Amino acid sequence: xxxxxxxxxxxxxxxxxxxxxxxxxxxxxxxxxxxxxxxxxxxxxxxxxxxxxxxxxxxxxxxxxxxxxxxxxxxxxxxxxxxxxxxxxxxxxxxxxxxxxxxxxxxxxxxxxxxxxxxxxxxxxxxxxxxxxxxxxxxxxxxxxxxxxxxxxxxxxxxxxxxxxxxxxxxxxxxxxxxxxxxxxxxxxxxxxxxxxxxxxxxxxxxxxxxxxxxxxxxxxxxxxxxxxxxxxxxxxxxxxxxxxxxxxxxxxxxxxxxx
Amino acid sequence: xxxxxxxxxxxxxxxxxxxxxxxxxxxxxxxxxxxxxxxxxxxxxxxxxxxxxxxxxxxxxxxxxxxxxxxxxxxxxxxxxxxxxxxxxxxxxxxxxxxxxxxxxxxxxxxxxxxxxxxxxxxxxxxxxxxxxxxxxxxxxxxxxxxxxxxxxxxxxxxxxxxxxxxxxxxxxxxxxxxxxxxxxxxxxxxxxxxxxxxxxxxxxxxxxxxxxxxxxxxxxxxxxxxxxxxxxxxxxxxxxxxxxxxxxxxxxxxxxxxxxxxxxxxxxxxxxxxxxxxxxxxxxxxxxxxxxxxxxxxxxxxxxxxxxxxxxxxxxxxxxxxxxxxxxxxxxxxxxxxxxxxxxxxxxxxxxxxxxxxxxxxxxxxxxxxxxxxxxxxxxxxxxxxxxxxxxxxxxxxxxxxxxxxxxxxxxxxxxxxxxxxxxxxxxxxxxxxxxxxxxxxxxxxxxxxxxxxxxxxxxxxxxxxxxxxxxxxxxxxx
Numbered sequence: 014x015x016x017x018x019x020x021x022x023x024x025x026x027x028x029x030x031x032x033x034x035x036x037x038x039x040x041x042x043x044x045x046x047x048x049x050x051x052x053x054x055x056x057x058x059x060x061x062x063x064x065x066x067x068x069x070x071x072x073x074x075x076x077x078x079x080x081x082x083x084x085x086x087x088x089x090x091x092x093x094x095x096x097x098x099x100x101x102x103x104x105x106x107x108x109x110x111x112x113x114x115x116x117x118x119x120x121x122x123x124x125x126x127x128x129x130x131x132x133x134x135x136x137x138x139x140x141x142x143x144x145x146x147x148x149x150x151x152x153x154x155x156x157x158x159x160x161x162x163x164x165x166x167x168x169x170x171x172x173x174x175x176x177x178x179x180x181x182x183x184x185x186x187x188x189x190x191x192x193x194x195x196x197x198x199x200x201x202x203x204x205x206x207x208x209x210x211x212x213x214x215x216x217x218x219x220x221x222x223x224x225x226x227x228x229x230x231x232x233x234x235x236x237x238x239x240x241x242x243x244x245x246x247x248x249x250x251x252x253x254x255x256x257x258x259x260x261x262x263x264x265x266x267x268x269x270x271x272x273x
Numbered sequence: 274x275x276x277x278x279x280x281x282x283x284x285x286x287x288x289x290x291x292x293x294x295x296x297x298x299x300x301x302x303x304x305x306x307x308x309x310x311x312x313x314x315x316x317x318x319x320x321x322x323x324x325x326x327x328x329x330x331x332x333x334x335x336x337x338x339x340x341x342x343x344x345x346x347x348x349x350x351x352x353x354x355x356x357x358x359x360x361x362x363x364x365x366x367x368x369x370x371x372x373x374x375x376x377x378x379x380x381x382x383x384x385x386x387x388x389x390x391x392x393x394x395x396x397x398x399x400x401x402x403x404x405x406x407x408x409x410x411x412x413x414x415x416x417x418x419x420x421x422x423x424x425x426x427x428x429x430x431x432x433x434x435x436x437x438x439x440x441x442x443x444x445x446x447x448x449x450x451x452x453x454x455x456x457x458x459x460x461x462x463x464x465x466x467x468x469x470x471x472x473x474x475x476x477x478x479x480x481x482x483x484x485x486x487x488x489x490x491x492x493x494x495x496x497x498x499x500x501x502x503x504x505x506x507x508x509x510x511x512x513x514x515x516x517x518x519x520x521x522x523x524x525x526x527x528x529x530x531x532x533x534x535x536x537x538x539x540x541x542x543x544x545x546x547x548x549x550x551x552x553x554x555x556x557x558x559x560x561x562x563x564x565x566x567x568x569x570x571x572x573x574x575x576x577x578x579x580x581x582x583x584x585x586x587x588x589x590x591x592x593x594x595x596x597x598x599x600x601x602x603x604x605x606x607x608x609x610x611x612x613x614x615x616x617x618x619x620x621x622x623x624x625x626x627x628x629x630x631x632x633x634x635x636x637x638x639x640x641x642x643x644x645x646x647x648x649x650x651x652x653x654x655x656x657x658x659x660x661x662x663x664x665x666x667x668x669x670x671x672x673x674x675x676x677x678x679x680x681x682x683x684x685x686x687x688x689x690x691x692x693x694x695x696x697x698x699x700x701x702x703x704x705x706x707x708x709x710x711x712x713x714x715x716x717x718x719x720x721x722x723x724x725x726x727x728x729x730x731x732x733x734x735x736x737x738x739x740x741x742x743x744x745x746x747x748x749x750x751x752x753x
Contacts, residue, residue, distance in 0.1 A: 065708050069700065089707035098708070105705035109723025118719065119709035126710070158723065175709070 018043035024075035035239035051236035094126035096182030100172035190224035202227030332447035332457030429465035463493035468503035499534035532567030544580035551610025554582025561588035565597035589618035592626035607640030616646035621657035636672035
């Protein structure tokens with residue numbers, strides 16, 4: 014009954030007793046890129062964190078299905094083994110642990126969980142050297158501790174570098190575009206585009222339409238007050254850029270009589 | 274959110290002690306209690322010369338007049354010194370490695386130090402102290418050819434009495450402190466190293482201490498002397514079996530570096546820390562001190578302390594020679610109910626002396642982790658320099674980290690730098706690692722190893738790997 018790739022059904026979640034997600038529904042077929050846009054505080058990042066499995070966000074209702082399996086019962090690392098990847102809005106610093114070592118450990122954990130042979134240091138070095146260039150970073154960067162002392166832009170590039178290494182089935186980019194200048198944005202978008210394939214889906218969370226000029230989405234969803242209020246094609250993104258989010262909020266009030 | 278982290282931490286506190294097995298070897302144990310007769314018996318048992326016995330008795334009389342110190346930030350029930358047995362030894366005395374009781378060798382094997390293997394393959398000479406008697410000393414012959422003496426302190430007393438007499442108690446005199454006095458009276462065995470002028474010891478010298486017998490105290494005494502321009506690197510590892518009662522371990526280590534000599538002393542301490550409720554575990558009350566006696570000499574302490582119920586330990590350097598260098602690199606991990614009060618003293622006496630202190634304290638569970646350090650610049654120590662960095666990391670909400678840096682400067686040309694940080698393993702760091710496919714234990718180990726990196730890098734290769742593993746085991750289960 015479930016040949017959908019990634020599907021969210023009536024998802025409700027709260028943080029410290031505060032309801033943030035109020036019934037999210039979403040269908041993301043294999044090989045497609047969907048964008049989620051929405052005003053600040055609409056629940057976009059919460060959705061990303063809930064999908065990745067953050068425990069401090071309590072899911073009160075609904076399900077998240079990845080290839081038919083409800084991943085809400087899985088730990089964050091088990092979700093990673095299933096091919097889920099979240100590029101963080103605020104990547105976390107880990108002092109003293111080199112990016113190279115961290116990523117090698119990550120890749121091998123995921124490979125091991127999937128019954129694949131571990132990659133040795135030599136092979137991994139070669140892979141990392143190749144991929145780090147694609148996000149416009151220097152090789153020395155591999156030796157630096159994970160996100161430690163990186164500029165905002167470097168952190169975002171580093172997340173995409175991790176994406177290139179880990180080759181997930183489903184990648185969620187949480188406001189990867191914020192804090193990037195136009196050149197960096199192009200580089201990041203190009204790297205993501207290079208990953209696009211029939212076997213891989215993307216959920217691009219963003220506040221601005223700008224990044225979507227480079228990573229063209231198959232569908233655009235607008236999130237308002239914890240629900241997907243409107244969905245459409247790329248045109249919808251352009252419309253939002255022009256008109257802002259206010260009109261959707263109004264539409265939502267009229268349609269559902271919701272208390273905003 | 275805080276609650277989640279808290280629950281996680283409760284689970285990290287489920288640590289299993291992997292070195293906690295007991296070896297069934299026939300032991301000769303003295304009845305509990307301490308008096309002049311016991312000391313005389315102990316000395317006779319070891320066939321010691323009279324000067325040694327007198328030295329012990331003198332120390333004992335000093336000890337009787339001293340009071341156990343309680344200034345450290347640790348709390349424990351009073352120790353009954355009459356309930357401790359001061360001597361335990363396997364009955365069969367081995368003459369060479371082949372004669373060593375196979376049971377004992379199996380113990381070492383379970384600890385991951387097969388003596389036979391080491392002798393043949395690893396190029397590490399091991400002087401293994403099993404309870405009180407040094408069981409076997411490997412590589413002695415090869416070292417002898419270079420004039421290096423590496424043996425148990427008991428053998429040194431027999432074979433090199435002049436060297437022992439000249440140096441024993443010169444860095445840590447018997448009246449130095451309560452535990453040093455006790456050790457001086459009843460020390461049972463330990464290591465002795467002598468590296469002659471100009472000789473660079475070609476291998477890491479290593480001792481594995483292990484407390485086996487029930488209700489015995491272990492009082493090792495280690496003495497290392499590096500003559501002019503000599504070099505030696507010494508590794509010490511410690512484990513003890515699981516016991517419900519507390520065991521006392523009061524060691525004394527003395528290092529002496531003459532002109533241009535370098536001594537590196539590394540410790541991986543994994544004594545039994547007690548169980549999850551804080552029952553049992555070793556009281557590790559140790560005095561370690563090095564004397565940079567000569568110009569341009571250097572003493573470097575590196576320690577990874579993960580075990581013991583209570584640790585009271587301040588490996589120190591007296592920088593007497595001009596241009597001498599003292600270093601202290603420390604990682605101290607406490608979990609459950611462990612208490613550690615550890616740090617160093619750097620006493621700058623000579624001109625242009627330099628010292629570096631890097632201390633990393635990690636507290637989990639309900640443990641208390643204290644750094645206590647003294648940097649003292651004496652009046653004639655022109656242009657002395659010190660750099661100190663003390664970082665603490667907390668795992669959970671029920672542990673404590675404390676820092677007591679003392680600085681005493683009696684010369685205006687001194688340059689001091691002190692940095693201190695306290696951080697907490699964040700839920701966000703763990704979650705970030707989780708999303709990259711690392712489970713929570715792997716994540717904690719990774720984060721802690723990163724935190725300690727500067728210190729772990731100072732350990733010799735073969736120890737660095739072991740230390741890293743030990744950190745992981747020590748913090749196992751401290752975050753769910």
